[in-house]
Amino acid sequence: MIVPGAYHCALQCLILLLILSSCTSRYRLELFLVEGDSRSKVKVEKSEYFVGAVLGDPLSEDKVAPGDGNCLVIVTGSRGESLGSRPEDVVSFDRYDRYRVFFELPSEIKPAAIPLKDRSFVQQLGRYDLSADDKMFFPADGRLIVDSVSGGRLFGSIEGRYENHQKASIAFEGKFKAKIAD
DSSP: OOOHHHHHHHHHHHHHHHHHHHHHHHTOOOEEEEETTEEEEEEEEEEEEEEEEEEOOTTSSOOEEEEEEEEEEEEEEEEOOOBTOSTTOSOOBOOEEEEEEEEEEOSSOOSEEEEOTTTEEEEEESOTTSOTTTTEEEEEEEEEEEEEEETTEEEEEEEEEEEOTTOOEEEEEEEEEEEOOO
């Protein structure tokens, strides 16, 4: 026989667990890289935040320059498909794709949708078989959404497609967090 007080307590605990799980799923930070037909989950490995900065020349060493805004740079990494994975290949190795994504933010950061056009670019890291021009991607469309700023962290989402000068495209979609204060 179930005691009415115990049943009521168990029901309250179940409701509390459901509420907590629904709150955490809203902030699930999953960021994806889309290359052609391939979609892979990426991890934000590192973030850098520059106060009083704007985007510089993407093809120079100084990709961030002094200015009246703020810049956020995130480094993403994901395990790509195995190269040399055909049955007839003797040697194969895993590919690890890394990108630096540059965003220029307003001087006052608050929840908002920021268009990527002229305020963002992506640099592919590694891939020494490609020229510097082939590794630079510029926004074709999309936006960065600043969801919130809390505890020295920016919580945001991105929906953006980038192209290099040869019209090869990549896209980022999903949520991420980045450190913006020490």
